[in-house]
Amino acid sequence: MARMNMIQAINSALDITMGRDPNVLVFGEDVGYFGGVFRCTAGLQKKYGKTRCFDTPISEGGLLGAAVGMGVYGLRPVAEIQFADYIYPAFDQLVSELARLRHRSAGEFTAPVTVRSPCGGGIFGGQTHSQSPEGVFTHVCGLKTVMPSNPFDAKGLLIAAIEDDDPVVFFEPKRIYNGPFDGHHDKPLQPWATHPMGEVPDDYYSIPLGKANVVREGKDCTILAYGTMVHVALAGTEEAHVDAEVIDLRTLLPLDIDTIVQSVQKTGRCLILHEATKTSGFGAELMSLVQEHCFWHLEAPIVRVTGWDTPYPHAFEWHYFPGPKRLVKALQTLMEN
Amino acid sequence: MARMNMIQAINSALDITMGRDPNVLVFGEDVGYFGGVFRCTAGLQKKYGKTRCFDTPISEGGLLGAAVGMGVYGLRPVAEIQFADYIYPAFDQLVSELARLRHRSAGEFTAPVTVRSPCGGGIFGGQTHSQSPEGVFTHVCGLKTVMPSNPFDAKGLLIAAIEDDDPVVFFEPKRIYNGPFDGHHDKPLQPWATHPMGEVPDDYYSIPLGKANVVREGKDCTILAYGTMVHVALAGTEEAHVDAEVIDLRTLLPLDIDTIVQSVQKTGRCLILHEATKTSGFGAELMSLVQEHCFWHLEAPIVRVTGWDTPYPHAFEWHYFPGPKRLVKALQTLMEN
Amino acid sequence: MSETTPARLRLHIPEPKSRPGETPDFSDIRVPDAGILNRPPVDTPDEHMQDFAFGLIRVLDENHRAVGDWNPRLSADTLRAGLRYMLLTRVFDDAMQRCQRQGKTSFYMKCTGEEAVAVAQAMAHDNDDMFFPSYRQQGLLVARDWPLVDLMCQIFNNPRDRTRGRQLPVLYSARDANFFSISGNLGTQYPQAVGWAMASAYKHDSRIAAAWVGDGTTAEADFHHALTFATVYQAPVILNVVNNQWAISSYQGIAGGEQSTFASRALGYGLPGLRVDGNDFLAVYAATLWAAERARTNAGPTLIEHFTYRAAAHSTSDDPSGYRPADEEKSWPLGDPIERLKNHLIAIGEWSEEQHEALGVELRAKVKADLKEAESFGTLGTLPDEPRSMFDDVFKDLPWHLVEQRDEMEKL
């Protein structure tokens, strides 16, 4: 057991899969010699050589297109999109090609590509370094979408994603790269070293995609969260003195519906928490599924706590970020009803 | 009053706005001399000249980027994306630029661009000529999203969209270009000429964005639909012998929430119908809003009837298309509950 | 401050020289003599490759002789094989077009007039080279002896359709022919081919990749992506632009062909661009051999512009009389690829009108027989499979929500 922050855990996942499988290639903007602007690929070029971990031109569409072709050849490319905000230039290759190839060719051609990308705000990145576009990808048939909330999960889920024969979009909440963040931006940063989920085995293990994790058991209500928001959920729960069951979805698609339904049928109340903008965000799908599966168990309307429907403003980051204060208030409404 | 099909109505809207405002330019792939693969821009180049209605290179990203620049200059560009399936190469210019410009520049720069694009299936187009991506755009702050269901609305809404100072994505369900379609593909096509909504004034009028239309009053339940599905909703209602209130949303964002809430609070039951794939489709947002606003009035779970979560298969079009048969069954479940 | 006096700016909109009602006008097309260009070494630095990007590589001259440095000196058997494949492709196209008119398929696209491109290139490549085609390279499959019955079944979406009715007809997939699944989205295969070639190079393999787009598609982002990645990583790939003068109703000037050639796009990336008479079987064959040798010897990628003409409609949904003069194709200065190769074979005494006649009869009979067989498995309307099959292959394994939806569909 070692202590790793999320960057080290991701680096370890890449290192281990590259070591086990010569078909795993890692590339993206600044990922080669430099090791990535967030250092997730540090040391990999030195260890595995220039043709296994390298820089690409600043062309998200091009690097995704090339990744699809490499996948078709038989490799397992792991492509980094430097910021999730910059995944849009690659959108056509992602949704029209990568996601559809297996289906349109009836399985003749497939591309097991993993797309890694840091997402989310809380780092003073302004509107073009803070977005959480995960919801859009859950609307695209043929893609799996993952977002870990801690180093242990990040490593296990990334290894599973790379080994998965379907394309996976793997979002990394950059705000928690170095430590958990519960939304109290005025508090000093807690390093992962002091957090149980910062304990990460050095060697190989994987966490199956599609399985959620109940990070806190409770009976008053159910909170559905993922990524950074899991920590906000836990903090808000304590501060609201509500015995909430907190579920870390880990994989958004395919979704672990059973764990969700069981919990909501038990608690009768549900709150959905995400950083992405509200309208047509993934919270809408979660709310719909809970409504469809648990209608007769619901004792109060399901509640969404999300980012506002505006671009992520640089100056008003903490007014925008759905932190504990908003969560506590929402939990109170949820319980009063 | 003239009789127009949807193509003629759209052509008339373009003709009238070009006639009234020299800043309106119309362009896209094959829209110039030829008049568009669906003929929506027929005759406009001849009437207004090559520099007002012209072909663009096959570069959706390029033509959208150019449209943004034209908008910044002070023009009102109307860009056609030949098929909604091909809007993805323009995705970055749409969501990162067009949608955000006013906000990021605090109003210093704006681009009143209208993006027209035929969407939807039922025309043997296969997976790359049948998609309904509207939901994705409702998740993007700063874009308005419109989808008409008939010639009269198409003309009035398109004129409003072009005159609107915010960017508008205007989806045209190509299956109903020539006549309403209720999902009974075996029945002969009914031309718009024989349909009341095929009666379209020759001259200028506009229909405000953000206002839904109750196309059928009813008390048993509420059906939320738009585009082609409005006609399926009306057919299914008759066939299920359910007195449903059918609401044609017309504009998805901003949404006419009042009309929806009023109706559901009256009926206590709600069904949502769209052709797009289910997971994280716009139906999820509709279901969430209804759940949030009408929870205490709901007598049964809200139901979604949508396209399956697969690419649109060429051979199984009618197994994929959410037609009256599926609607009737869903209405029965909805009423039984 | 600029010293120029403010002039009134003008917006330029490119226009073809002739439109419906006018007489076809190709007077702006310069047709250099065959054989005048030399064949440089495959590792020639691109600054010395200018002439090949702006000129036109041609082998067959007015007297139907193969002349010059680029003459690939092919055996008569190879030439006859090429002629046969081209003619078979044309006969196949005509037959499938008829099927569409008869309602046996929803859609079809011919490559009439462009047969030399796909056929000569398939023959010049190794059989295990990987092809990333557009929808207009059916000749690649014909020349790789892929069963026409299989293509027909894909077109008919019948139970023998290996893609199980998933795609629009003509968007073939044929992995066993090293022929990539065709996308409906233009140009996406271009960077994919480069990625495949990068993988082949990474693996120290010897297989190279080739990709095709049309003149209109060069305007897409993926064209630039492919050229950029190809030059940066010196990928073993041949990037082909089939300039058939039209993109549905837009002539090639709308794609940027007015100010320069598509072959010349390569020069700015430090790559050689070869502009080839696309209706000259021998020229296409020779240019492809050159680019293939270049790729296989780690000398780098090549862009080839095939200068040809789309003699037929864009597709069965298109009517060219709406945007170009009637039978403009008859005035196309570079002639017809099948006629030209036939005349060459006759000129060298290796073919005759009678043999050609007989070949036509034989191939029409073959296609008729294949069609009969394919139709016996069903045409448009016969479902290729159980409807439930549409849920397969979205993912490798069906997730719960697709199982649920499949059950819902079957309970209807």
Add this chain to the structure above:
Amino acid sequence: MSETTPARLRLHIPEPKSRPGETPDFSDIRVPDAGILNRPPVDTPDEHMQDFAFGLIRVLDENHRAVGDWNPRLSADTLRAGLRYMLLTRVFDDAMQRCQRQGKTSFYMKCTGEEAVAVAQAMAHDNDDMFFPSYRQQGLLVARDWPLVDLMCQIFNNPRDRTRGRQLPVLYSARDANFFSISGNLGTQYPQAVGWAMASAYKHDSRIAAAWVGDGTTAEADFHHALTFATVYQAPVILNVVNNQWAISSYQGIAGGEQSTFASRALGYGLPGLRVDGNDFLAVYAATLWAAERARTNAGPTLIEHFTYRAAAHSTSDDPSGYRPADEEKSWPLGDPIERLKNHLIAIGEWSEEQHEALGVELRAKVKADLKEAESFGTLGTLPDEPRSMFDDVFKDLPWHLVEQRDEMEKL
């Protein structure tokens, strides 16, 4: 079948000549003498523009003299103005970098070593020409006499920030300076500039547009989109590529600069590409005048590659010692733009070390005073506005759901 014997393919990965710990090595950069290239008419057909895309337009020679056909023959006052703007830009950069270290702003980006590009170009343009910059052309605003206090307030996101704290610092907007809102997404402004220029041409206006991207950004789709639309519609636009050798940690070879020049990209589109010594104020000024005259006379667009060097870190979040030799900038063969113009002015007897010294003192004092004023309105942490303001400008008018969300926020 290919006649080449299957070779083992190799994947090529470009590498800079020197990395940290090694001595800087620019031996592969050829520096032609100043003044050797002629200045062609602005409507010269692009096939005769080769030399300008592969050579290097330079005016200042080793003896600090302005030589050759491209010498714009600027007055001493103009030259002194240019020197002043460049120095002011550098002083401003240093001050803002300090502010970031002091926590007065979250982020900053310098353009040290590249000042000549933005300053000379702004001066060569008409004031009503429209600029679509990247984040490294602050010199454009300085040279248009835009108040530094306004820029500082944007950087500090204080109540005087005209963009109301919406964007990351340095992503300025300055409509009154005809300076377009800078996007965080690389390259998107390129086709937008072309569209703006098309609109200006459509309106028979006389204003032209100019856009800037870095070497790395040329790989983005929008680079190709811009060049394609510019050539097709012959838009009155100047497309600039500032090749400062680095894109964060990737050297320009990763963007495709290894096999050809960025200026040469233009040739394949039938456009002239000018490759200019970006650290030579006079050369940049002259090339810009040429391209502006070309655009304004409906002769077409131009691509200009400014060959320069990013002397500072990419941004305050970056540390170049991780990927390039320490003080590599000292070995840059084209020197420093401010030094070079200063030496030229001294050489022609229009300037002195003393005056330069005094100018430095004056500008540092000016920036200090401006900073004092800007800081008086607040720095990072002082909110630019009411939080509710973040809901403005998403749309022209607030739709109900934003009103609802705004109320929810305020009720907290």
